[in-house]
Amino acid sequence: MSQKVMAAMSGGVDSSVAAALLLEQGYSVCGATLKLFSNEDISEAPSRTCCALTDVEDARRVAYKLGIEHFVFNFKEPFKSDVIGRFAEAYKTGQTPNPCIDCNRYIKFDRLIDRAVLLGMDAIATGHYARVERDESTGRYLLKKAADATKDQTYVLYMLTQSQLGRILFPLGGLLKSEVREKALARGLVTADKPDSQDICFVPDGDYAAFLTDVMGLVSPPGRMTDTAGNVLGTHRGLLHYTIGQRRGLNIGFGSPRYVVRKDVFSNTLVIGEEHDLYSADMTVGDVNFIAVPALNEPTRATVKTRYSQKETVATLTPLGDDRVCVVFDAPQRAVTPGQAAVFYDGDTVLGGGTIL
């Protein structure tokens, strides 16, 4: 009896091909598309997003073409509270969140798995570029980088637990993006030519600041902009327009570029400085989750990623207790930003990760 898999289908190329491949590999497959928000809740949501209404239609057409059953689950409420809500909360405290990670953590790999199990499925599959392997010696599931290093998404999957990993298939983990597109074309999937998604899915026009103020009702008044010594240089447009390391939008001219160095929500002050002011020798990471090991018990060498699409850097991890880890970089890192994820690697294997405090 073949394994029953629920393929999460966003309506994009990747998940379409993932579902098709599973079917060809002999799995018993059904498709599932998640409704995460109403289009009328956000501004015009035309092309380049995931999970929009047209994308549900595309997913349905692909499922039909593949001849598999297709479900649409309404996860608007949990998405609103666990993803959008957290996103807004993070901005309130001056952090820079990564909503994709929360969506994976609380929606796709939590509620969707629950739903799949409820329907008698053995596992779920997504179009993420990552690989899951079983370490025979320890019995643990390992999360490993994708074959296509440029598309690797392990950074947004660091919080997966052993029980989740035991029920996850990533059919695209061994493929290159170009191969995925070829396969989509070869199979005549309508999603073959859809552009890669980008931007935050619930903020299709990319104007997340407007979303936070207009839709979420956050208040972010203008305030003073100072240099690192505290000298007032001008006025900022509201703290949520900025993130650490940001250069654009400061609207202030010096001989050299200026970057956001710090956000102080209490005094509503934006501190700006030069490139060299952005480097940190260490950081504390909280809410950590370990995958390759049950827990971190002693100082450990690892490579660390402090933001998406950034090169890894070598560091020493020291457990602090309370799900926290102190990370000391071999070389100071640029723009370490609270709220962003820090992911630890041992070669191609994800050791674990957490949120930068």
Added chain:
RNA sequence: UGGGAUGUAGCCAAGCGGUAAGGCACCAGACUUUGACUCUGGCAUUCGCAGGUUCGAACCCUGCCAUCCCAG
């Protein structure tokens, strides 16, 4: 209103008689499944204003205006 200095794009700034460098900011595009960073391209028919000299002026001359400094 005695003396000195300076006025070139939003900011800084080169140019010193031959037809407006550069940096920052800004804008556009690329890259990017977060916000960023980065990269590429764009961005003063015009040099405080008005006259004059010259084949030709941001550069020389005259006047005016503005700002800053020193002195009163």
